[in-house]
Every structure is written in C-alpha cells, then in structure tokens.
Amino acid sequence: MKTxxxxxxxxxxxxxxxxxxxxxVETGPATYNASLVRxxxxxxxxxxxxxxxxxxxxxxxxxxxxxxxxxxxxxxxxIARRPPLAALGSFSVTATLWPTLPGQGxxxxxxxxxxxxxxxxxxxxxxxxxxxxxxxxxxxxWTLGSGRPLLEREWVLVGASYDADSGQARLWQRPRNRYPLxxxxxxxxxxxxxxxxxxxxxxLTFAAQRGADGSAPAAMRAHYNGKLEAPxxxxxxxxxDSIAPDDPALVGAWDFSRxxxxxxxxxxxxxxxxxxxxxxxxxxxxxxxxxxxxxxWRAQPAHYGAIHFHDDDLADAGWETxxxxxxxxxxxxxxxxxxxxxxxxxxxxxxxVRPPRGRRTSDAVFLASTATYMAxxxxxxxxRSRLYELYLxxxxxLVPSDLFLNERPTYGDSLYSLHRDGSGTALSTRLRPIxxxxxxxxxSAFNDDGFLLGWLDAIGQGVDVVTDEDxxxxxAAALAGYRVLLTGNHPEYTSTGMWDAIQGFLDDGGRLxxxxxxxxxxxxxxxxxxxxIELRRAEDGSRPWEAEPGEYxxxxxxxxxxxxxxxxxxxxxxxxxxxxxxxxxxGRPFRRRPESTDPRAAFIFEGLAADEVIGDFGLLxxxxxxxxxxxxxxxxxxxxxALIVAEATGFTDNMVVVKxxxxxxxxxxxxxxxxxxxxxxxxxxxxxxxxxxxxxxxSWSAALPCNGFDNNVARITGNVLRRFLDPAPxxxxxxx
Amino acid sequence: xxxxxxxxxxLAREFKADPLAQHSPNLQALLRRFRGEPVAGKYxxxxxxxxxxxxxxxxxxxxxEPLTLHPRLAFTDWRAAEWAVFQLRWRxxxxxxxxxxxxxxxxxxGA
Numbered sequence: 001m002k003t004x005x006x007x008x009x010x011x012x013x014x015x016x017x018x019x020x021x022x023x024x025v026e027t028g029p030a031t032y033n034a035s036l037v038r039x040x041x042x043x044x045x046x047x048x049x050x051x052x053x054x055x056x057x058x059x060x061x062x063x064x065x066x067x068x069x070x071x072x073x074x075x076x077x078x079i080a081r082r083p084p085l086a087a088l089g090s091f092s093v094t095a096t097l098w099p100t101l102p103g104q105g106x107x108x109x110x111x112x113x114x115x116x117x118x119x120x121x122x123x124x125x126x127x128x129x130x131x132x133x134x135x136x137x138x139x140x141x142w143t144l145g146s147g148r149p150l151l152e153r154e155w156v157l158v159g160a161s162y163d164a165d166s167g168q169a170r171l172w173q174r175p176r177n178r179y180p181l182x183x184x185x186x187x188x189x190x191x192x193x194x195x196x197x198x199x200x201x202x203x204l205t206f207a208a209q210r211g212a213d214g215s216a217p218a219a220m221r222a223h224y225n226g227k228l229e230a231p232x233x234x235x236x237x238x239x240x241d242s243i244a245p246d247d248p249a250l251v252g253a254w255d256f257s258r259x260x261x262x263x264x265x266x267x268x269x270x271x272x273x274x275x276x277x278x279x280x281x282x283x284x285x286x287x288x289x290x291x292x293x294x295x296x297w298r299a300q301p302a303h304y305g306a307i308h309f310h311d312d313d314l315a316d317a318g319w320e321t322x323x324x325x326x327x328x329x330x331x332x333x334x335x336x337x338x339x340x341x342x343x344x345x346x347x348x349x350x351x352x353v354r355p356p357r358g359r360r361t362s363d364a365v366f367l368a369s370t371a372t373y374m375a376x377x378x379x380x381x382x383x384r385s386r387l388y389e390l391y392l393x394x395x396x397x398l399v400p401s402d403l404f405l406n407e408r409p410t411y412g413d414s415l416y417s418l419h420r421d422g423s424g425t426a427l428s429t430r431l432r433p434i435x436x437x438x439x440x441x442x443x444s445a446f447n448d449d450g451f452l453l454g455w456l457d458a459i460g461q462g463v464d465v466v467t468d469e470d471x472x473x474x475x476a477a478a479l480a481g482y483r484v485l486l487t488g489n490h491p492e493y494t495s496t497g498m499w500d501a502i503q504g505f506l507d508d509g510g511r512l513x514x515x516x517x518x519x520x521x522x523x524x525x526x527x528x529x530x531x532x533i534e535l536r537r538a539e540d541g542s543r544p545w546e547a548e549p550g551e552y553x554x555x556x557x558x559x560x561x562x563x564x565x566x567x568x569x570x571x572x573x574x575x576x577x578x579x580x581x582x583x584x585x586x587g588r589p590f591r592r593r594p595e596s597t598d599p600r601a602a603f604i605f606e607g608l609a610a611d612e613v614i615g616d617f618g619l620l621x622x623x624x625x626x627x628x629x630x631x632x633x634x635x636x637x638x639x640x641x642a643l644i645v646a647e648a649t650g651f652t653d654n655m656v657v658v659k660x661x662x663x664x665x666x667x668x669x670x671x672x673x674x675x676x677x678x679x680x681x682x683x684x685x686x687x688x689x690x691x692x693x694x695x696x697x698x699s700w701s702a703a704l705p706c707n708g709f710d711n712n713v714a715r716i717t718g719n720v721l722r723r724f725l726d727p728a729p730x731x732x733x734x735x736x
Numbered sequence: 737x738x739x740x741x742x743x744x745x746x747l748a749r750e751f752k753a754d755p756l757a758q759h760s761p762n763l764q765a766l767l768r769r770f771r772g773e774p775v776a777g778k779y780x781x782x783x784x785x786x787x788x789x790x791x792x793x794x795x796x797x798x799x800x801e802p803l804t805l806h807p808r809l810a811f812t813d814w815r816a817a818e819w820a821v822f823q824l825r826w827r828x829x830x831x832x833x834x835x836x837x838x839x840x841x842x843x844x845x846g847a
Contacts, residue, residue, distance in 0.1 A: 407802070
C-alpha cells in the first residue's frame with residue numbers, strides 16, 4: 001500500500017538547473033529513503049520486459065525525515081488588510097449569486113469576520129441554504145437568517161445592512177425568477193448590539209471566511225460553491241436593496257469582469273481595494289446579465305461578471321520542499337524519478353531531464369505528453385458515471401494507488417471529473433501529487449509511453465526529451481535543430497502554442513512520428529505563469545461533462561475552447577488522421593493496403609511480407625490497433641497526397657464511432673456496421689522535405705515490447721525512425 | 737404492465753466462452769443492462785498483483801468512501817473475474833442464479 005506521496009516544482013529540468021521535491025509521509029515511519037532512478041519501461045506487465053528502473057547516484061540520496069503535509073482545497077478572493085475596511089461600523093453589502101450547493105454546509109459570501117468572530121461581519125448562506133448575516137461581537141457571533149433557502153442554480157441578489165447607531169440589522173433575498181410555490185424572496189430584520197466594529201481586522205474575503213490569520217487557502221473556512229458577481233460594500237445602512245456605484249459612502253465595488261485572465265480582482269471604488277483570487281476559481285463565467293447574444297467574454301465582458309468558486313478547487317498544494325537536486329551535466333536526457341520509500345510500495349516523483357541549454361544530444365526528440373498526463377491527473381475511476389463501464393466494454397480496473405487516491409479527496413481531480421457541486425473540472429494543476437503519473441497505473445498515456453522509451457533504449461537509440469509545457473513556454477525553439485519528433489501514444493490535449501511549435505517544426509522540414517491515437521483533440525490553454533491547464537468541454541466531442549452555454553471561451557487565452565476540429569484546425573491537417581472510434585475491449589491488427597507498396601512508402605515495410613498481418617499482439621488489448629483509433633478523411637484535412645498504407649478493421653460493436661461523426665443519432669455505432677470505425681496507418685511528405693508517419697492507434701506502442709522488442713510493430717517503427725533520421729529530404733514525385 | 741421474459745441461459749454460456757468478442761445482439765443488450773448499473777455497489781476489479789491477479793471489488797458511489805473488497809474472489813485469469821461478476825449480476829438482474837453457477841461463488845463473495 002502506498003504510504004508516501006510527492007511532487008516537484010518543475011516537471012522538466014536541464015543540467016545545471018535545480019528541481020525541488022515536496023513530500024508528504026501519509027502513513028508509516030516518518031523517515032523515508034530517497035534515491036534517483038532513470039525510468040524506461042514503467043509497466044511491470046507480466047508479458048513485458050518488466051519495470052526498467054536504473055538506480056543512479058544523486059546528492060539527495062539517503063534517509064530524510066518527513067511529515068504529513070495537508071492540501072488546502074477551495075478557492076476564494078482575499079483583499080489584504082486595508083484601513084477603509086478596518087474602520088467599518090454601519091454598512092451595507094450586496095452580491096449577486098448563482099449558488100450550486102445551497103443547504104450543504106455554511107458558506108461565506110462576503111466576510112470581514114475575524115477568526116475568533118469577535119468583530120467583523122459575514123454575509124453567507126446558513127446550513128439550510130438561506131441567506132444569513134453574522135456579526136462578530138466581543139461575546140461571540142450574532143446571527144440573523146432569512147429562514148428561506150435559496151434555489152439552486154438560480155440568480156439572486158442578496159444583501160444585508162447594519163446601523164451601528166441603532167443596532168438595526170436587516171437582510172434580503174431578491175431572486176430573479178419567482179415561482180408561485182417556490183419563491184425564495186425573503187426579508188429579515190432584528191436588533192443587534194449597537195456600535196459593533198464590523199470591519200474585523202480589515203481583511204475582506206469573498207467565497208470563504210477566515211478561520212485563522214492570513215489570506216491563503218489554509219486560513220479559510222466555510223467555502224462557497226457557486227457563482228458570485230459584483231459584490232459591493234458601503235459604510236452606511238442603505239434604505240433599499242441595492243448599492244449604487246456612486247454611493248456617497250462606497251467602500252468597494254468589485255467588478256469580476258476586469259482582468260479575467262488573471263488572479264487580480266479589481267475594485268472600481270476610489271478606495272482601490274484590489275485583491276486576488278486563491279486556488280484559481282473559474283473566471284470568464286457568464287453572469288446574471290448574460291442574454292445569449294454574446295458567447296465570447298471578450299466581446300461583452302459585462303455579461304461575464306461572475307466567478308465560479310468551488311470548495312474543492314486546487315491550484316497549488318503548497319507543500320514545503322524536502323530536498324532539491326541540481327542536475328549534473330552528465331545526466332542524459334530522459335525520464336527520471338525521485339524514488340521515495342518508507343513502506344512496501346515506492347513512490348516515484350517523475351520528472352524529465354532535457355539536454356543542456358542550446359545543445360542537442362540526439363537528432364531525435366520525444367515529446368512527453370505532459371498536458372495529457374495532467375488532464376488525466378488523479379483520474380478517479382471510482383468517481384466516474386454509470387456509463388463508464390459501458391464505455392470501456394469491460395470491468396473497470398483499479399490499481400492500489402486508486403485506493404490511496406480515493407482516501408484523499410484533497411489531492412484534486414482530473415479534467416474528467418465533476419466538482420462536488422456537479423460542475424465540470426476545467427483546470428488541472430501539476431503542483432500536487434499526481435498518483436497515476438507513476439509506474440504501473442492504468443493511465444495509458446503515461447504508463448504506455450514507457451513502452452516507447454523502453455524500445456528506444458533496447459535498440460540503442462538515444463533521444464532527447466521535451467515536454468508539452470516546454471513547447472508551450474518556448475515555442476518552436478524547443479524543437480529547433482531536431483530532425484525527428486516522436487509523440488507518445490495519446491497526445492490528446494494541445495494548446496495553440498504547442499500546436500504551432502509542432503507545425504513550425506514540420507514547416508522547417510522536421511519529421512514527425514505520431515505514435516498514438518486520439519491526438520491533438522482538445523484545445524487547452526496554459527496559465528500564463530502557473531503549471532495549470534484550462535479546458536472548456538465545448539459543444540462537441542466525447543465529454544464527461546459539458547461546459548455551460550456561453551462558457552466555451554477560455555479565461556486565460558480568450559480562445560474558443562473544446563475540440564480543435566471545431567476550430568477548423570483538425571488533427572488530420574497536422575498528422576493526417578483524426579479520432580475515429582474508441583473501445584477498450586480488444587485490439588485488432590493492421591493489414592497492409594496497396595499503397596504500402598508505393599515506392600514512396602516502401603521503406604516503412606522493409607523486411608515484412610506483402611501480406612503480413614501487423615500487430616496481432618500487444619500488451620494493451622492484444623492488438624496494435626485499439627483503445628482509441630484515428631482515420632484519414634480528406635474532407636477533414638488529410639493531405640491529398642497522403643498514403644494510407646495499412647488499416648485495421650473488424651472491431652467489435654464496443655468500438656464505437658466518435659459522436660462528432662454522428663450528425664444525428666443513429667444505430668450505426670460500432671465496429672460491425674460503421675465503416676468509419678477503423679484505424680488508418682498513414683504517411684505523407686511535407687513541402688519542406690520532411691514527412692509524417694501516423695500509427696493512428698493508442699495501443700500501437702504497447703505492441704513494441706512483445707517478443708523482446710522483436711516484432712513487426714517494432715520493425716515498422718524502426719524502419720520509419722531510421723529513414724526519418726536520414727537527412728536526405730523527402731521529395732515525392734509520381735515517378736519516385 | 738408486461739414482464740420481460742428472463743433471458744436464455746445460452747447468453748451466459750456465450751459470455752463465459754469469451755467475455756471479449758463480437759457478442760450476439762441479445763448478449764450485447766444484456767451486457768448494456770448489466771454494465772449500466774448505478775455506481776454505488778457497482779463491481780470492478782482491483783489489480784492486487786499487477787496484471788497477474790485481479791480481485792472483485794464494489795464501488796461505494798461516494799467519493800472518499802472506501803470500496804468493498806471481496807478477497808476470496810481473486811483470480812489470476814482476468815476472464816474468470818469477468819465471469820464471476822457476470823454471474824453475480826445475473827442473480828441481481830434476473831432474480832435467480834444461473835443453473836450452472838459456480839458452486840462456490842456466493843460463498844466466496846460472502847467471505
């Protein structure tokens with residue numbers, strides 16, 4: 001059983017650079033042993049080469065004293081200690097809400113309450129979901145509630161006021177929609193103690209209240225779930241239900257539609273009580289003013305004045321560093337891990353070593369699909385919908401780390417999960433332990449990329465490594481000088497910067513081996529500075545959740561999110577094939593097509609018989625075509641000169657066509673009756689003398705290790721790699 | 737109200753013969769029913785030894801709550817694990833055991 005977990009501040013590091021490791025001893029002895037290992041094949045499959053883990057000396061090797069480190073969840077806004085807040089006596093506060101979990105615990109909306117609740121105020125929801133005002137008094141909290149719960153996912157203006165001279169307190173709920181038998185309109189009034197200091201310590205928070213000193217997540221309590229819009233605060237008790245922007249005693253008027261691509265919160269009042277968000281609540285969310293006329297927050301920011309807060313948001317676990325490692329110059333580029341042990345199951349905190357800056361140590365570079373690993377990070381099999389097993393076509397399989405993860409909700413979720421309030425998880429950070437980005441897990445994208453690294457090692461082919469994050473931050477320069485780029489088996493999540501870097505590499509004559517399936521499918525955006533990706537599951541594609549109408553554009557980039565195919569950038573344009581079908585029961589072999597004998601493609605099949613069945617074996621589903629597969633389609637952008645050199649068909653009905661290829665619901669779903677359910681192995685040359693080879697199947701690389709890496713999948717991959725490494729340009733002609 | 741007739745046990749024999757195949761339309765329909773169960777109480781497999789041993793488990797359906805392990809329903813053949821779960825689901829959905837149910841199935845489940 002897993003007893004220890006960790007993560008690092010960076011995922012790729014060059015010689016001379018330093019990486020910091022953060023460790024939590026969850027159970028077992030406090031002293032753990034750390035060591036450095038280089039990893040190749042990371043799956044101990046009974047029919048494979050075994051876990052390939054090579055110990056190396058490292059400065060940090062040896063025993064370390066650890067401790068448990070908590071992960072504070074939940075997002076909020078904090079405005080640090082400011083005089084206009086500290087001086088507050090009489091006041092009124094308003095905000096517009098769209099609550100998603102009313103009635104599930106006390107939730108703070110706007111709060112200056114001191115941690116001891118002896119001063120300050122909090123406007124929030126009580127345990128029943130009704131609006132409540134809490135005033136801190138020297139004798140403890142004084143509370144007034146409306147007694148009428150708010151409706152879930154309905155816009156409502158809420159407010160409260162307090163007159164310090166008379167002690168009169170009141171509150172109100174003004175729902176936008178009123179229903180005859182479920183009207184949540186309410187008012188409340190009562191006499192509170194006079195003369196209270198309602199500014200607390202001068203700290204203001206939205207969507208949580210302070211339970212301890214400080215502004216960071218660990219100090220927060222009573223997180224709010226739902227959208228919050230336009231909080232306003234004035235230093236007098238207003239007579240009506242709203243606070244005008246030119247209120248004579250205005251303390252603050254916060255406009256969340258400003259700086260939506262950042263953590264900055266802007267106050268429009270003269271006090272300039274600006275703040276910041278913590279744990280990345282979701283911004284560029286439509287507010288109460290949204291009409292459906294505008295779907296892009298940049299076109300009409302005023303319609304996007306809401307922030308969606310979740311009590312399980314997480315941007316950064318914030319653990320203390322246990323040890324650091326400065327990468328020595330002689331360490332080859334590759335996949336490594338800090339191996340941590342205090343029990344019977346080691347933790348591997350994986351990271352990638354790149355070559356020294358400005359140098360290549362190979363003509364070939366492997367692109368680690370770290371955006372995809374993050375998208376699936378802490379994928380909770382047990383938290384999936386009832387449809388999950390139908391999607392698989394077999395019983396879901398768990399590994400022990402899934403049990404460890406299940407016991408730790410604070411570790412956060414994957415982009416396949418729902419928040420506790422049922423809204424989709426749109427952000428994923430790697431500043432937390434990602435327990436499935438480890439050896440021997442069911443995250444095929446990471447786990448099976450080890451089969452490729454193991455094969456490259458077995459044939460003596462050194463490769464440099466670059467990560468998705470490097471592509472995003474450095475652009476095409478990250479690939480400059482390389483002749484060959486190899487992808488992993490599932491480069492599904494791609495930002496514009498990553499896409500442009502790969503396209504730029506091809507435009508410069510680079511050669512690309514796309515050794516996967518369902519690649520370049522979802523468009524994501526990277527946070528400008530943090531290692532966090534944003535995804536909007538927009539209007540099409542196989543979606544575990546759906547973004548709300550009007551919320552298809554990402555906050556951090558402003559780009560329309562969702563499927564690349566709907567952005568008129570199709571994977572077919574980049575690699576010749578695009579997602580066709582998925583089914584996780586059995587894989588199928590490829591069979592050569594007549595185009596495979598075209599002189600342009602003959603090098604691919606050197607050493608194979610003309611009728612040789614390709615990949616009727618494999619460690620994933622028993623066939624080299626399977627799991628998720630891609631097909632060529634001229635109308636989707638497959639280059640007209642591309643050669644479909646082999647194809648795999650004959651899948652079961654559990655291999656189901658992608659829904660974007662189903663204009664209207666119909667019964668032509670599965671492999672037995674839909675001709676679109678197939679994998680097309682494809683090759684084409686680029687105008688700059690480069691070329692692309694697409695395996696078009698996730699299970700391709702899991703066939704590489706079979707028979708000691710000696711098989712026709714390995715032979716084909718080797719043939720392509722060898723020719724792609726040859727600097728002779730690809731110059732297709734009809735006579736060639 | 738009509739009562740759906742119990743499916744023919746030949747469907748169970750078809751599944752037992754090969755849980756991974758292009759199944760007959762009737763077996764596909766039955767499997768959709770079995771596999772579409774709510775998450776709470778749903779069966780799954782835990783790799784108790786990586787790709788060497790699978791143990792039948794049941795989901796709690798609630799994030800953070802432990803699942804139920806059935807340590808005596810552990811199999812070194814993944815197909816045998818699928819077959820065990822199929823038999824359990826037959827009981828649950830059809831309302832009676834298969835006439836050729838594994839003799840020790842329920843004993844191993846309850847242990």
